[in-house]
Amino acid sequence: MTNTLNWGIISTAHINRRLIPPIKKSGRSTLVGVASRGPAKAQAYAAEWGIPRAFGSYQELLDSPDINAVYIPLPNNMHHEWAIKAAQAGKHILCEKPLALSVAEVDDMAQAAQDNNVVLLEAFQYRMHPQIAALQKTLGEGLIGEVKHITTRFSFVLEDETNIRLIKELGGGSLWDLGCYNVSFCQAVAQSDPVEVFAWQKTTAAGVEISLSGQLRYENGIVAHVHCGFDRSFRMSATIEGTTGDIDLSSPFLPDVDVNPSGFSHIVDRVETRIDTPVKDPYLCEVEALEAAALDGVPAPYTLAHSRGNIATIVALYQSAEQGKPVAVE
Incomplete structure (x- = not known):
C-alpha cells in the first residue's frame, strides 16, 4: 500500500480554490494534475495554481498511472458517471456533495468502489x-x-x-x-x-x-x-x-x-x-479523512451509509x- 495520495482534480470548478491549498499542505498528499474538457483551459488553470500536469480530458487524467486519487467537483448530474469511471480506473475518490441525485446512483457508485477496492467519500467537509x-x-x-x-x-x-x-x-x-x-x-x-x-x-x-x-x-x-x-x-x-x-x-x-x-x-x-x-x-479535514481511509484503512467519520440516507x-x-x-x- 502506497503512503501518499497523488491527486488529480477533475474540472476547473470554482470550489477547487478551497481544496488545492489543503492538498498541497498535507504531508501525505501531492497534487499531480488537473483536467478540463480541453488542453488550453487545463494548461492555463495548472499554470495559475502551480499544478504540475494538465490533462485535456477527464478520461486522460483517469488513465494516468501517476494519479491514485481524484477530486470530483463536477455538476451534480455528472457525479455518478465520473465516480464510477474513477473507481474503475482504480482511483480513490473525494466527490463533491451531493454525492448523487438518487439512491440508485449512490448504490451504483458504492458498488463500483467496492468492486475496485477504492475509497469513495462524499465531500461534506x-x-x-x-x-x-x-x-x-x-x-x-x-x-x-x-x-x-x-x-x-x-x-x-x-x-x-x-x-x-x-x-x-x-x-x-x-x-x-x-x-x-x-x-x-x-x-x-x-x-x-x-x-x-x-x-x-x-x-x-x-x-x-x-x-x-x-x-x-x-x-x-x-x-x-x-x-x-x-x-x-x-x-x-x-x-x-x-x-x-x-x-x-x-x-x-x-x-x-x-x-x-x-x-x-x-x-x-x-x-x-x-x-x-x-x-x-x-x-484539510476531508483531505486527511480520505488519506486515513485510503492509506491506513481507517473508516471515514462520514460513510456511504450516511450519504445514502442523506x-x-x-x-x-x-x-x-x-x-x-x-x-x-x-
Missing part, C-alpha cells in the same frame, strides 16, 4: 471537522438532556439564471446545493435518518426549486425543520433544543471558513456559555413538496 465530533460528544453526555427539536437554516441570494445551481437538468435547486447540509446535520444530531418528511417549495418559471422548508420526523421522537433558499440573504445557523437546554451554532456547515468561527453556545435559562472547539481548515431524505423532501403530502423515507 464539516462532518470531518472537530466541531461535529465535539457536538456529538456534548449531546451524548446529556448536556441539554434529551434532544427534542432541531432547526437549521442555510440561504443566500442567487439570481444568475445561467448558474449551474439554477439549471434543473444539472441537478440544480437550493435543497441539492444548500439543504443537503441541513439534512446531513440533522442526521448527525439525530444519529439516524428520518422515517417521514413533509415539505413546501418555491420554484422558478423553469421549474427549478429556489426555496424549500421541510419537516423531518425521526423514529426516536426528534422533529427537525430545515430551511434553505436562493431567494433571501445569507444565513447559516442551527439550533438544537433539549429537555434541559439548547445549543446554538453560528457556523454549522462552514466552521473555520473565512469569517465563520467554529464552536457553539450552550443556553440554559437564557444564560449562554460558549464552548470552543479546535480551529482547523475543514477542507440522498434518500432529499429525494423524499422533493417528492413531498411536489405531492403536497407526507412521504416516507426509503
Whole structure:
C-alpha cells in the first residue's frame, strides 16, 4: 500500500480554490494534475495554481498511472458517471456533495468502489471537522438532556439564471446545493435518518426549486425543520433544543471558513456559555479523512451509509413538496 495520495482534480470548478491549498499542505498528499474538457483551459488553470500536469480530458487524467486519487467537483448530474469511471480506473475518490441525485446512483457508485477496492467519500467537509465530533460528544453526555427539536437554516441570494445551481437538468435547486447540509446535520444530531418528511417549495418559471422548508420526523421522537433558499440573504445557523437546554451554532456547515468561527453556545435559562472547539481548515479535514481511509484503512467519520440516507431524505423532501403530502423515507 502506497503512503501518499497523488491527486488529480477533475474540472476547473470554482470550489477547487478551497481544496488545492489543503492538498498541497498535507504531508501525505501531492497534487499531480488537473483536467478540463480541453488542453488550453487545463494548461492555463495548472499554470495559475502551480499544478504540475494538465490533462485535456477527464478520461486522460483517469488513465494516468501517476494519479491514485481524484477530486470530483463536477455538476451534480455528472457525479455518478465520473465516480464510477474513477473507481474503475482504480482511483480513490473525494466527490463533491451531493454525492448523487438518487439512491440508485449512490448504490451504483458504492458498488463500483467496492468492486475496485477504492475509497469513495462524499465531500461534506464539516462532518470531518472537530466541531461535529465535539457536538456529538456534548449531546451524548446529556448536556441539554434529551434532544427534542432541531432547526437549521442555510440561504443566500442567487439570481444568475445561467448558474449551474439554477439549471434543473444539472441537478440544480437550493435543497441539492444548500439543504443537503441541513439534512446531513440533522442526521448527525439525530444519529439516524428520518422515517417521514413533509415539505413546501418555491420554484422558478423553469421549474427549478429556489426555496424549500421541510419537516423531518425521526423514529426516536426528534422533529427537525430545515430551511434553505436562493431567494433571501445569507444565513447559516442551527439550533438544537433539549429537555434541559439548547445549543446554538453560528457556523454549522462552514466552521473555520473565512469569517465563520467554529464552536457553539450552550443556553440554559437564557444564560449562554460558549464552548470552543479546535480551529482547523475543514477542507484539510476531508483531505486527511480520505488519506486515513485510503492509506491506513481507517473508516471515514462520514460513510456511504450516511450519504445514502442523506440522498434518500432529499429525494423524499422533493417528492413531498411536489405531492403536497407526507412521504416516507426509503
